[in-house]
Amino acid sequence: MIDLERAEKVFEDYSNNYDRNNLMMERKIEHTYRVKDNSNIIARSLNLIEEETNLATLIGLLHDIGRFEQQRLAHGYNDLKTGIDHAKMGVKVLFDDKKILDFLPDTRKYDKIIQIAIENHNKFKIEENLSEEEIKFCKIIRDADKLDILEIFVTNSEDIEAIGKNNGYALSKDITEEFLDALFRGKQIDRKYQNYFLDWYLNTLTFLFDINYPKSFEIIKNKKYVDGTLDRIENLVPEDKEIFEKIRAYMNKYVTDRL
Ligand SMILES: [Fe+2]
Structure with missing residues (x-):
């Protein structure tokens, strides 16, 4: 037992x-x-x-x-x-x-x-x-x-830069092209193709492509994980705002389509 x-x-x-x-x-x-x-x-x-x-x-x-x-x-x-x-x-x-x-x-x-x-x-x-x-x-x-990884990114936002550093990624505005291509095709990309802080950070959102159960999508929507994740990074890297907004629209539609 x-x-x-x-x-x-x-x-x-x-x-x-x-x-x-x-x-x-x-x-x-x-x-x-x-x-x-x-x-x-x-x-x-x-x-x-x-x-x-x-x-x-x-x-x-x-x-x-x-x-x-x-x-x-x-x-x-x-x-x-x-x-x-x-x-x-x-x-x-x-x-x-x-x-x-x-x-x-x-x-x-x-x-x-x-x-x-x-x-x-x-x-x-x-x-x-x-x-x-x-x-x-x-x-x-x-x-x-x-x-919970999404929860951490949204609620512990003040430490994102430090967490990135602890994972070996220094803050910058660079994003790997292959990573972005995969994201807009609804695909996760292996960590080994990720080079920059934003690849590491935004990778968390691509976890949604591997979520399995309706209950999980319900939690993602109710807790506004997509918006929360992107709001914080927009303040941290304002240079990439346009890309972030495209990602926001794509990811929110992905979640809504699965409810
Ligand atoms: Fe683990």
Whole structure:
């Protein structure tokens, strides 16, 4: 049986082993709790049975557990720059180091699905040849995670420049052409084709092209994530206002079309 209360207590204890005075670390912990709640909201919108809803919620709680070791070992959160895939690191912590036994002591039947969902949560695409059940949990965590990344961009706007810098992107008005082309074709583009601060920042909006569930689009619309994301960047890089307005019109139509 999945005991979410226990799992949350174990997560708190695990977090306390790391430097919680580090602001970036604390933000990742807050992100985790919001993703857990998003996962629960999406799962409930799908009318899953209680145990499945709890499983989706547990995956939300565990999805970024690799961030702690990533920060400890490489002092950063950019997977490319630290050379650590934080999803793979999470799988290592839970299943190679057997931390999963603390979170879920007496149920092994969910191990495979938890592993697959965590491993796929940060990938460009969900891996091939998964079962329908596995794909469902991958989609829930991917939606839940993306919703909170949008939330962070909109609500923590004063720190966007600092967050960009922390991810290795210094503020500038440049945008990679291939990135913009992909955006206006409704396609996500791999991080490796992104060179500039604005590629990194606007990439968050292209997450919408990979959102799966109506509940997620409803949240995106109600919380005005498209407008919020673009309003802040317009103030920060006023030179590119015209491009931002084109993106705003395109993205808002994309969301409305999916409601
Ligand atoms: Fe993550």
